Amino acid sequence: MMNNEEIEIKVLLNAIQLKYGYDFTQYADASLTRRIHKSLSDSGYKRISEMIPPLLYDKDFFNSFLNNLTVNVTEMYRDPPFFRSIREKVVPYLKTFPFIKVWSVGIATGEEVYSLAIMLKEEGLYDKALIYATDFNDTVLEIAQKGIYPAQSIKTSTRNYQKSGGKHSFATYYHADYDSVIFDRALKKNIVFANHNLATDGVFGEMNLILCRNVLIYFNRALQDRVLKLFHDSLRTNGFLCLGSRESIDFSTVAPAFVPVKKRLRIFQKKKGQIKELSDES
């Protein structure tokens, strides 16, 4: 038997799906429930079901609900050893191509895309790269596209950049203006910002590298498996898949198609036959 709260959440999610097409029904419950409660307490309503009418009839209410529901916490060079490993293990391989396609998935406010763009630039790859940067939330995509961030974040960003193997002064990549920093416009030249929903949308073709870090943890196993298949089908043979440091592909039906390049850091390569030369299992 479902309790009242579970019923209310189910009805609310169905209403959102019917009205707006966003499918949250395969998200992990605990976090989703926690965030719905956060919206509830911000809204002043007493019961979750009371939010259904404003969700249907008030677009602004829906937008702020959606922003509350989806997690938009990110930072530049989150997990610096990961980026260092990309430079050391993946970049040399990418350099052998005349042109590369990269998909950064679930970019939120975009810090990781700029981290990636700067790294590719320093490695001489940027001018032959096309970066697809996607999220299903238009509000955060807009922020990402602007590339303007609060100045107080720059200290952590700079430290992380240095730890990640950054080669220059980080300050050369942004312009500080009062309490904001604006990233160099040139970094956006080869980035395509686009709306893409992992729960409902399809393949994004022929990628050499896919980054999707700390997105799968919000999904249930069925949706995780769907998304991993989608990544498998979007990657070229020998292309790379990067997940968050506590995310796994072991359970998935596509697991046999990948070899770990850096298992601890969740960098995998889609294999063809027995290609294992990059694997070190550490």
Add this chain to the structure above:
Amino acid sequence: MKVDFSAVVVGVSAGGFQALHTLLPMLPKAFPAPVIVVQHRMAGEDDYFVESLNSKSLVTVKEAEEKEEIRPGTAYIAPGGYHLLIEKDHTFSLSVDEPVCYARPSIDVLFETAARVYGSHLVGIILTGANNDGSNGIKTIKQGNGLTIAQDPETAEVNLMPQSAIATHCVDFILPLEDIPSFLTNLVEDNHGNF
């Protein structure tokens, strides 16, 4: 006293290395509930801490993994940099939601999601720490009729966190750290007989 509990959640911050090295090794191997721990720590400084606790304890001590099934006789430590949450089907999930009380993992997040799942069959414990994370979680556990314990602040390396939990007036027992394992074991024996 009869308290039939299915899980123990523990929140600990500054001074936690010592406190957990006292608490976990005193639990019997067949402790019939899972012990789920949030120790405040940074991302990426994980392995030694968990390995050290595991080598000194009879229960298995391991880092909690995403979607892992929660089992008795095991102590789970939240990974650094992630919130640890409990799902209704008794598995873990992780999140990178914003920090709570400057902390990720946050004790409140674990306690509140655990209370939702285990209700009155939950024991929540606040140990040493220099933060008030966990106080809201203790309130939530009490609202769900769970049992709550705070380490006696006088025996805590840093007393702020247990003091702040006690100040919620939702703490059932205040115990010196060394007494907590036998207290838990006695609760279990009342219900499950000797093991």
